[in-house]
Amino acid sequence: MNEASEEHAHRSSRVHIWVPFYDADPMGVVHHANYLRYFENARIEWFRRRGITQATMNGPDLQLAVVESQVWYRSAARFDDNLLIEVRLHEMKHISMEFAYRAVVKGDASTNGAEPRLVADGRTVHACVGKSLRLKKIPPEMREKLMSCGEVNEASDTKAVEAP
Amino acid sequence: MNEASEEHAHRSSRVHIWVPFYDADPMGVVHHANYLRYFENARIEWFRRRGITQATMNGPDLQLAVVESQVWYRSAARFDDNLLIEVRLHEMKHISMEFAYRAVVKGDASTNGAEPRLVADGRTVHACVGKSLRLKKIPPEMREKLMSCGEVNEASDTKAVEAP
Amino acid sequence: MNEASEEHAHRSSRVHIWVPFYDADPMGVVHHANYLRYFENARIEWFRRRGITQATMNGPDLQLAVVESQVWYRSAARFDDNLLIEVRLHEMKHISMEFAYRAVVKGDASTNGAEPRLVADGRTVHACVGKSLRLKKIPPEMREKLMSCGEVNEASDTKAVEAP
Amino acid sequence: MNEASEEHAHRSSRVHIWVPFYDADPMGVVHHANYLRYFENARIEWFRRRGITQATMNGPDLQLAVVESQVWYRSAARFDDNLLIEVRLHEMKHISMEFAYRAVVKGDASTNGAEPRLVADGRTVHACVGKSLRLKKIPPEMREKLMSCGEVNEASDTKAVEAP
Numbered sequence: 001m002n003e004a005s006e007e008h009a010h011r012s013s014r015v016h017i018w019v020p021f022y023d024a025d026p027m028g029v030v031h032h033a034n035y036l037r038y039f040e041n042a043r044i045e046w047f048r049r050r051g052i053t054q055a056t057m058n059g060p061d062l063q064l065a066v067v068e069s070q071v072w073y074r075s076a077a078r079f080d081d082n083l084l085i086e087v088r089l090h091e092m093k094h095i096s097m098e099f100a101y102r103a104v105v106k107g108d109a110s111t112n113g114a115e116p117r118l119v120a121d122g123r124t125v126h127a128c129v130g131k132s133l134r135l136k137k138i139p140p141e142m143r144e145k146l147m148s149c150g151e152v153n154e155a156s157d158t159k160a161v162e163a164p
Numbered sequence: 165m166n167e168a169s170e171e172h173a174h175r176s177s178r179v180h181i182w183v184p185f186y187d188a189d190p191m192g193v194v195h196h197a198n199y200l201r202y203f204e205n206a207r208i209e210w211f212r213r214r215g216i217t218q219a220t221m222n223g224p225d226l227q228l229a230v231v232e233s234q235v236w237y238r239s240a241a242r243f244d245d246n247l248l249i250e251v252r253l254h255e256m257k258h259i260s261m262e263f264a265y266r267a268v269v270k271g272d273a274s275t276n277g278a279e280p281r282l283v284a285d286g287r288t289v290h291a292c293v294g295k296s297l298r299l300k301k302i303p304p305e306m307r308e309k310l311m312s313c314g315e316v317n318e319a320s321d322t323k324a325v326e327a328p
Numbered sequence: 329m330n331e332a333s334e335e336h337a338h339r340s341s342r343v344h345i346w347v348p349f350y351d352a353d354p355m356g357v358v359h360h361a362n363y364l365r366y367f368e369n370a371r372i373e374w375f376r377r378r379g380i381t382q383a384t385m386n387g388p389d390l391q392l393a394v395v396e397s398q399v400w401y402r403s404a405a406r407f408d409d410n411l412l413i414e415v416r417l418h419e420m421k422h423i424s425m426e427f428a429y430r431a432v433v434k435g436d437a438s439t440n441g442a443e444p445r446l447v448a449d450g451r452t453v454h455a456c457v458g459k460s461l462r463l464k465k466i467p468p469e470m471r472e473k474l475m476s477c478g479e480v481n482e483a484s485d486t487k488a489v490e491a492p
Numbered sequence: 493m494n495e496a497s498e499e500h501a502h503r504s505s506r507v508h509i510w511v512p513f514y515d516a517d518p519m520g521v522v523h524h525a526n527y528l529r530y531f532e533n534a535r536i537e538w539f540r541r542r543g544i545t546q547a548t549m550n551g552p553d554l555q556l557a558v559v560e561s562q563v564w565y566r567s568a569a570r571f572d573d574n575l576l577i578e579v580r581l582h583e584m585k586h587i588s589m590e591f592a593y594r595a596v597v598k599g600d601a602s603t604n605g606a607e608p609r610l611v612a613d614g615r616t617v618h619a620c621v622g623k624s625l626r627l628k629k630i631p632p633e634m635r636e637k638l639m640s641c642g643e644v645n646e647a648s649d650t651k652a653v654e655a656p
Contacts, residue, residue: 021372022197022365024190026243031186032558033528037350040525044349044408053408066524070562076625079190080372080381133568185536186529196394197368200361201514208513208572217572230360234398240461244536244545297404350525352518354571359514407518 012088013046019081029076035120036069039101042087043124046099050145060139064126067096071122081105084116089146095135096127097146176252177210183245193240199284200233203265206251207288210263214309224303228290231260235286245269248280253310259299260291261310340416341374347409357404363448364397367429370415371452374427378473388467392454395424399450409433412444417474423463424455425474504580505538511573521568527612528561531593534579535616538591542637552631556618559588563614573597576608581638587627588619589638 017038025031047053057063077083083103090100100123104116128136138146181202189195211217221227241247247267254264264287268280292300302310345366353359375381385391405411411431418428428451432444456464466474509530517523539545549555569575575595582592592615596608620628630638 018369020365020369022189022195022368025186026188026190026192027555028190032561033186033525033532036525036528037348040350041346041348063519066565068562068564069524070560072560073558182533184529184533186532191391196397197361197364200364201512204361204514205510205512227355230401232398232400233360234396236396237394350517350523353514354516354518354520356518361514 012086013042013049014084014086015042015045017041017083017085019077019079019083021079024079029078030081030119032071032073035071035073035103035122036124038083038085038103039069039071039087039099039122039124042085042101043099046087046089050148052142052145057142060142061130062136062139062142063129063131063133064097065129065133066124067127068125069122070124071120073120074118075105077103077105077119083119090123092138092143092146095137096125097138098123098125176250177206177213178248178250179206179209181205181247181249183241183243183247185243188243193242194245194283196235196237199235199237199267199286200288202247202249202267203235203251203263203286203288206249206265207263210251210253214312216306216309221306224306225294226300226303226306227293227295227297228261229293229297230288231291232289233286234288235284237284238282239269241267241269241283247283254287256302256307256310259301260289261302262287262289340414341370341377342412342414343370343373345369345411345413347405347407347411349407352407357406358409358447360399360401363399363401363431363450364452366411366413366431367399367415367427367450367452370413370429371427374415374417378476380470380473385470388470389458390464390467390470391457391459391461392425393457393461394452395455396453397450398452399448401448402446403433405431405433405447411447418451420466420471420474423465424453425466426451426453504578505534505541506576506578507534507537509533509575509577511569511571511575513571516571521570522573522611524563524565527563527565527595527614528616530575530577530595531561531563531579531591531614531616534577534593535591538579538581542640544634544637549634552634553622554628554631554634555621555623555625556589557621557625558616559619560617561614562616563612565612566610567597569595569597569611575611582615584630584635584638587629588617589630590615590617 019030023030023034082105084106086102086104088100089097091098101121102118103120104118106116128138130136179202183194187194187198246269248270250266250268252264253261255262265285266282267284268282270280292302294300347358351358351362410433412434414430414432415427417425419426429449430446431448432446434444456466458464511522515522515526574597576598578594578596580592581589583590593613594610595612596610598608620630622628
């Protein structure tokens with residue numbers, strides 16, 4: 001969390017999650033598939049804070065389809081852990097964008113009041129599509145809303161679109 | 165399963181489920197919310213075998229909304245258990261119907277080749293609704309398909325509809 | 329919520345849940361199995377506020393096993409709805425206890441600033457068991473903690489234990 | 493699936509999954525987090541067929557912890573689709589191994605009896621750990637069982653272990 005510059009603060013969001021009992025598996029730890037759900041909750045909150053909801057995207061007939069996900073599992077989270085999920089827009093291309101995530105446990109015995117413990121980090125790539133699921137350019141108004149929230153890398157997504 | 169008369173066989177369906185790892189909780193047993201999911205899988209299979217799918221219900225603008233569920237948890241199922249879910253139509257009223265379920269584990273150490281062990285049983289009540297979620301009478305054609313599969317109790321659903 | 333007398337306030341807990349995207353099904357509404365999960369989250373919070381966690385129950389070798397659940401689905405909740413889950417201890421017997429729940433949506437268009445809209449209510453019954461899953465009497469210390477939080481019906485659970 | 497050589501057949505497993513209703517989201521498609529669950533089901537089946545279960549790993553105090561996952565979402569799967577999940581051991585290192593997956597829909601309208609349609613593919617990396625979650629070398633007996641099933645790339649996992 002030490003990279004939290006002013007720009008960073010503007011383009012990231014954080015949500016807290018108390019790990020529910022049913023998200024932990026017989027090994028007692030959060031099942032790995034759940035992190036994609038936690039990441040999504042944080043990402044939706046990120047959009048909400050920037051005024052972008054499903055309703056606002058219905059007008060221009062837009063959806064953001066997940067085309068790739070990647071997660072690194074660094075340590076175990078358990079039932080009742082207080083997870084902090086941090087999300088930030090990492091890169092925006094013509095028709096796709098990439099988000100980066102960090103999930104940390106704070107304030108449990110293992111952290112001893114020191115630094116939060118990293119549990120997982122990851123990334124997801126989202127392509128802009130219409131109802132027909134055909135790729136669309138990210139509309140200028142949406143791009144503006146997304147970019148207004150601090151410095152974001154801009155790049156071409158030619159390869160990204162071909163790959164998935 | 166000893167009640168399996170000829171009529172019973174006609175109006176019940178069975179599905180097998182290998183308990184997935186992620187459905188077991190830190191106590192090592194299937195989390196109780198999952199039985200409603202297993203029951204649904206069996207119920208959808210029951211409808212499929214009688215020629216009723218979401219597609220066939222789209223024409224007459226029909227949906228079956230769950231209005232009540234009840235489950236009794238009798239013993240524990242664990243990861244990798246082979247669950248047999250049995251579903252049967254228990255009662256049909258004018259605008260609602262009730263299904264009954266039994267989930268048993270067969271062939272594990274605890275059964276010793278003897279009778280399957282009862283894990284959970286339950287019931288769900290479903291009301292017939294249109295797109296607007298307003299209650300509708302079960303259409304005659306659908307009623308016929310459902311009743312063609314053996315003896316089912318018919319009853320008035322006045323109270324059931326008032327209650328939920 | 330108008331029954332919130334002083335005693336009621338003492339023996340009930342409330343948690344808020346933003347309905348996650350992945351909890352809504354293709355009909356756009358919260359899948360019915362999820363309410364048992366929401367109820368559990370509220371119940372665990374209820375115990376936590378009374379100083380009872382899994383850790384405190386490990387000493388006397390105690391677990392609370394769900395033996396029955398029942399839910400009435402009154403109206404639909406959707407993605408992004410702000411659900412308020414209220415839980416209260418309804419009845420305590422010698423070896424089992426029953427909780428009652430209400431899930432309401434507040435502040436959406438359908439409520440118009442008026443009363444919250446009831447989405448689902450239900451009940452769960454929990455039996456006290458040891459590691460071996462054998463029934464145990466609720467220990468006096470635990471009973472005291474639970475009863476200290478307001479008026480609760482006391483009753484014999486003979487039938488309840490036989491039934492499940 | 494045309495790459496199914498003899499070796500390939502030996503080191504891959506396939507499982508079928510009827511997409512359950514509750515795995516589809518309000519957009520009508522399988523929520524992306526579920527593919528990690530489907531992949532796990534296939535992987536567990538892969539181990540089972542090679543005589544490796546949780547029980548057989550308890551003796552030598554072994555667990556396989558997921559340390560990384562990556563999924564590419566190629567097209568949409570829907571409720572009731574018949575998914576075929578193929579898994580194969582892609583690489584084995586000293587203390588970790590990597591599996592590769594493909595999820596295809598077969599026999600739906602979009603495939604027209606032609607080739608199955610690719611829905612998602614991905615990879616997961618698993619490290620061998622003891623109860624204390626400390627990294628351990630994959631034991632020779634286990635390695636033998638895993639390698640007996642056809643040609644697998646062997647490689648050093650130094651970097652992989654550092655990275656996660």
